[in-house]
Amino acid sequence: MSGSAIYSAIDLTDGFxxxxxxxxxxPLTAVSTPSGMLxxxxxxxxxLKNAPATFNRMVSHVLRPLRAFAPSYFxxxxxxxxxxxxxSAVDVHLRHLRKVFEKMRENKLYANLKKCVFCAPExxxxxxxxxxxxxxxxxxxxxxxxxxxxxxxQTELRQWLGLxxxxxxxxxxYAGLIQPMxxxxxxxxxxxxxxxxxxxxxxxxxxxxSAPVLMLPDTSRPFHVVCDASDFAIGCALMQFxxxxxxxxxxxxxxxxxxxxxxxxxxxxxxxxMRYALIKFRVYLLGEQTFADYTDHASLRTxxxxxxxxxxxxxxxxxxxxxNFVMHYKPGKNNILAxxxxxxxxxxxxxxxxxxxxxxxxxxxxxCATCVTLGINATVTSPVLPLRQQIADAxxxxxxxxxxxx
Numbered sequence: 001m002s003g004s005a006i007y008s009a010i011d012l013t014d015g016f017x018x019x020x021x022x023x024x025x026x027p028l029t030a031v032s033t034p035s036g037m038l039x040x041x042x043x044x045x046x047x048l049k050n051a052p053a054t055f056n057r058m059v060s061h062v063l064r065p066l067r068a069f070a071p072s073y074f075x076x077x078x079x080x081x082x083x084x085x086x087x088s089a090v091d092v093h094l095r096h097l098r099k100v101f102e103k104m105r106e107n108k109l110y111a112n113l114k115k116c117v118f119c120a121p122e123x124x125x126x127x128x129x130x131x132x133x134x135x136x137x138x139x140x141x142x143x144x145x146x147x148x149x150x151x152x153x154q155t156e157l158r159q160w161l162g163l164x165x166x167x168x169x170x171x172x173x174y175a176g177l178i179q180p181m182x183x184x185x186x187x188x189x190x191x192x193x194x195x196x197x198x199x200x201x202x203x204x205x206x207x208x209x210s211a212p213v214l215m216l217p218d219t220s221r222p223f224h225v226v227c228d229a230s231d232f233a234i235g236c237a238l239m240q241f242x243x244x245x246x247x248x249x250x251x252x253x254x255x256x257x258x259x260x261x262x263x264x265x266x267x268x269x270x271x272x273x274m275r276y277a278l279i280k281f282r283v284y285l286l287g288e289q290t291f292a293d294y295t296d297h298a299s300l301r302t303x304x305x306x307x308x309x310x311x312x313x314x315x316x317x318x319x320x321x322x323x324n325f326v327m328h329y330k331p332g333k334n335n336i337l338a339x340x341x342x343x344x345x346x347x348x349x350x351x352x353x354x355x356x357x358x359x360x361x362x363x364x365x366x367x368c369a370t371c372v373t374l375g376i377n378a379t380v381t382s383p384v385l386p387l388r389q390q391i392a393d394a395x396x397x398x399x400x401x402x403x404x405x406x
Contacts, residue, residue, distance in 0.1 A: 001071075002216040003243075004080035005089040005132050007123040008097060011115035015055050015075040018109055019044040062107045069096045078125055093119060127166070134213040134248070137170050146205045150198065153191055157181060164204055168252070170211035175233040175254035177204050182256060215240055215248035223250070223284055224292040225325075227277045229269035232257055236277035238284060253280040268312065270297040275316055278323055285323055294330045 001007070012018065020043055021029060029041035044051055052074070059072050070079045079100055081093035097118070104111065117123050122131035129136050145164055151157040161178065168174040180200040184191060217223075218240060227236035235254035242248050253276070261272060274293060278285060285291060309317060 001078070001080045001125075001130055002218040004082045005121075006081050006093045007117075007120055007130065008079040008093070009117040009120075009123040009125070010077040010079065010100065011112045012059070012075040012077070013110050013112035016046050016051055017043045019055060019058060059109075062103055062109065063100070066096075066099055066103065070100050073126060076126075078123065078130075090119065130216065134215045136213045137167050137208070137211050141167060142208050142211065146209050148205075150193070150201065152193075154185055157184060161185075164208065167208055167211070168254070170214065170252065171204070171207045172237075172252055173233075173235065173254060174204070174207070174252070175235065175256045176230070177207060179232060179256055212249065215242060215250050217250050217284055218242075219284075222291055223281070223288060224294065225274075225277050225281065225285070226294045226330075227270075227273040228296060229257075229266075229273040232262065234269070234273035234276050236273060236280065238277075238281045250284070251281070253277070267297060267299050270295055270300055271313065271316055274327075275319060278320070278325075285325070289324065291323075291325050293325045293327050295327060296330055298329050300327065300329075 021041055026040050026042065029045060030038045031040075032038055044054065048054075056074050059074070059077070060067075063070050063072050063077065069081060070077055072078070077100065079093065079096050081089055081096050083089045084092055087095075103109075122129050124130075124138070125135075127138055127141070129138060141163070145160070145167070148160050148163075151160055161181065164174075164178070171177070177200055180196045183189065184193075184197065217238075221240050224239050225236060226239065227234070229235075233254060233256050235252070237252050238250040239247055240250055255276070257269075257272075261269070264272065274295065277293070306313070
């Protein structure tokens with residue numbers, strides 16, 4: 001939907017009931033009633049194990065030729081359009097709507113007019129609101145979180161955190177903010193709500209109340225990732241530059257470290273944050289042309305090139321080999337965004353400067369699209385070459401040793 005200017009949302013009415021049952025399967029749907037009669041379903045009833053998958057597959061198949069501008073999710077169809085070929089966005093959108101309606105008519109799919117939205121600058125999509133500016137959280141959900149009373153026990157705290165976790169991608173440093181409250185949910189911990197817990201509770205509310213508008217991912221533009229780790233949490237952000245050259249966030253992600261992870265050495269914690277970022281943003285980064293990964297830990301340049309990696313690092317390097325990325329060192333004072341995701345600092349985001357050169361003290365020169373855009377001559381390291389080289393060298397050595405016995 002990135003780049004579109006006008007949107008429509010179509011809701012299919014009585015979704016499952018629009019699919020006829022196979023005639024040979026109708027007797028299998030018989031329902032016994034108190035009167036002793038058996039009633040059989042002629043259409044697909046709710047409650048069948050494969051009913052949701054069947055309905056979603058049917059809608060996806062019907063709209064497959066139109067998926068470029070009419071994606072669907074179960075009984076929701078989202079139509080989006082932009083100006084093209086000398087036509088305005090409205091004219092293009094009307095053409096798209098006509099094609100969708102023709103497909104619905106051919107396949108006898110009916111919409112609930114009361115739930116449909118047509119030719120709007122913003123529409124609700126799966127719990128959020130999408131517009132030309134990006135994606136923002138549902139105001140009703142934010143209002144529910146912000147109006148929630150102070151928890152009185154662990155059950156109430158879990159309920160509130162469950163709702164807040166749903167919107168965590170809009171919040172910087174979410175894992176750091178909830179850390180004091182998470183300690184109350186541990187086993188055999190007595191409930192004692194103290195000022196630090198109330199402060200964290202209010203901080204999460206304030207952060208969600210001022211949640212930013214995230215950028216819709218644009219696959220025609222390069223992505224870049226920033227990540228960081230603290231003593232108790234890891235955080236990352238997926239970012240892109242918009243059409244006006246502004247650096248914008250696509251998604252925030254953060255989590256608290258497990259007890260064992262808190263004992264990792266510093267460079268392993270930073271690599272853990274990088275691995276977490278690649279897992280969370282896998283759908284965007286896997287198969288992507290070279291993208292940038294920024295870290296504020298300079299020693300990763302040598303740690304990842306170590307000729308004798310630990311077992312943990314060897315496993316992670318094997319995982320990193322799936323991605324085509326270039327690592328750049330950015331000092332902590334310039335890596336404000338990622339630093340904020342793993343800590344709770346007092347800083348002004350407006351101090352963040354993007355167009356800053358970073359000294360190059362490495363002979364590598366593997367530039368990515370993001371670096372060219374920024375004009376950064378950054379320190380680069382390859383995460384996968386040393387491990388591959390070791391495996392290749394080991395294989396050659398084994399062949400040499402076995403050769404005399406052959």
